[in-house]
Amino acid sequence: MGFAQALPLKSGAVLPSYELVYETYGTLNADRSNAVLVCHALNASHHVAGYHADAQGQPLPKSAGWWDNLIGPGKPVDTDRFFVIGVNNLGSCFGSSGPTHVNPATGQPWGADFPVVTVEDWVNAQARLLDALGIEQLAAVLGGSLGGMQTLSWTLQYPERVRHAVVVASAPNLTAENIAFNEVARRAIVTDPDFHGGHYLRHGTLPRRGLRIARMIGHITYLSDDVMNEKFGRQLRASSEQGLDALEQALAPVAPLAYRYTTQDVEFQIESYLRYQGDKFSEYFDANTYLLITRALDYFDPAREYDGQLSAALARARARFLVVSFTTDWRFSPARSREMVKALLENRRDVSYAEIDAPHGHDAFLLDDPRYHAAVRAYFEREVAA
């Protein structure tokens, strides 16, 4: 959907006009009271549920919506009951206006000139989409990780428009360590000689080396140490001479052969897996988008304007909350979720909190852990639909 009205951004810049792509699932009811907005995280899009052909260039059936296990007919967020909206954020490379699009002022791709966008800007843009769809109030906003930050921000920017907020595997801001990982990933991209200050499209290049490193770093932080040991451990892997393709090589464990003693080639299965993930990502993700989205993560900090007092920052919220965290998530740890719960309770808000004992680290929010899904299902059935 195109928006001709300029969008003022938190940075002071203004986006003159823009496009937002979105997908919906289910049917909006007569009084327009059953809409659920789903906010995406770093590497996702408006393709939230169902199957589609054009996501990230992957063939079916891998192009299932990124939260298809949670959202759909009869699923925990039941699209027989709710009208679910997935929207792609500004700055993305999956359809909405972003750095790969043409800057109308210059006729050239925006590249590094695309303005810095924040969680608050995304929420403002999403609110305009809802205006256009004729939805005054959301039954719920739902998001994980960076999507959880948008969810929280919705309750602060538009308190009257959100009845329920479901914040999964998120945090009220990033820790120094989180910012540090983002920064290393950005440096890998920005110092890639093919980056050209962010104007690589004009130079006919792509900073794939940097994107690969960025994705490898990200992947390590999405998994728990335990699950990595269980999945990969210290297993060696088959060599490319055995005629396996990249994914087969990545996933094929081999018997405890002798070490090959190499510094540049793959020796352990975990290395092969990470290289595969990095290669794949670098084929479809835009480097400037990576910079923008990690910066949106870094900048989000609603307590900042309240001298660091989260409780004061959340006083505006009117929604009822479900907050979910995962025990082995060291990127957005349960302690960070508990900070939000505490601040909400200090404001006498209604909060349900589920701390799920799951082994999968931050990635758990995308997986179908039965206790996690049961908690979301129960909340939507008993609270949101009530």
Place this chain on the structure above:
Amino acid sequence: MGFAQALPLKSGAVLPSYELVYETYGTLNADRSNAVLVCHALNASHHVAGYHADAQGQPLPKSAGWWDNLIGPGKPVDTDRFFVIGVNNLGSCFGSSGPTHVNPATGQPWGADFPVVTVEDWVNAQARLLDALGIEQLAAVLGGSLGGMQTLSWTLQYPERVRHAVVVASAPNLTAENIAFNEVARRAIVTDPDFHGGHYLRHGTLPRRGLRIARMIGHITYLSDDVMNEKFGRQLRASSEQGLDALEQALAPVAPLAYRYTTQDVEFQIESYLRYQGDKFSEYFDANTYLLITRALDYFDPAREYDGQLSAALARARARFLVVSFTTDWRFSPARSREMVKALLENRRDVSYAEIDAPHGHDAFLLDDPRYHAAVRAYFEREVAA
């Protein structure tokens, strides 16, 4: 010291001749029974204690030995009593034979052709140094992190030559997550266009971009989340326009100014700090050495030849042990130290274990935490000197 006798390596390769540089502190006693060997970790050298001018190009007084707070006259490892030997390992870039040296067979720098060296190879080379120094048995071997792996290996390769082994902040092998971090760092180096397959010296280049990224990743994993939050938190930093030099900028916190909204420039203090550390490291460290040393870490796994049974692998050890770990060390966690302690106890070995409640993460082993230093002092006074 030059060694003309070829050194057979674990990989099957042979190092025809080589140089080992070392430093000693204190005096070897008449019966040669007071020698303590100190093994270094990734980024260190034979400059263990005291002050020196040529270490890593740093001016005095920053060139203190890397374990000067622990080792010296009257210190926990008291050089008035012990004869301490610091030795630089093969493959290093701080003096002993390594990739920056000339390969006698070709007259060119070794570069990527320097053979892969393992913890076991280092120990064998160190043993020859002791032979040359006329030291049959060590009062103690002492090392942290990768140095702790060498210490453990000493007790397995030369059980009769080690009376005491002090293993600090170490592990019996790397976890998948540790290998993963090493691999990302190596990929950053190897995919730097200035790497030239490891023969950058012949090309007159240095893969500084890759080294910077590698060091930034390393730094994050050496610190705990807590200490990073305490030191840097979400503080913004002074800009270069304020005329500060790089280190001042890195360390100067600024008042809670407005965000500058930038994806490529520094915004947070932690970013500045990491960039500074990466820049500094890339000026003095050799990329091929980085690959070799991280691979030595990856490969170390004494239980591997015993079907993963650490207890069986450690049955050869005869030394008495002090094992030290730090509660916030997530790179070499206390659980990994406890594995070693358990395996040693199963072999009825004498083991003291100190789990130090320290906030500093893996870096703690280089800092002068009083409880940690007291434990080492007590062990050397009561056990090693006894």
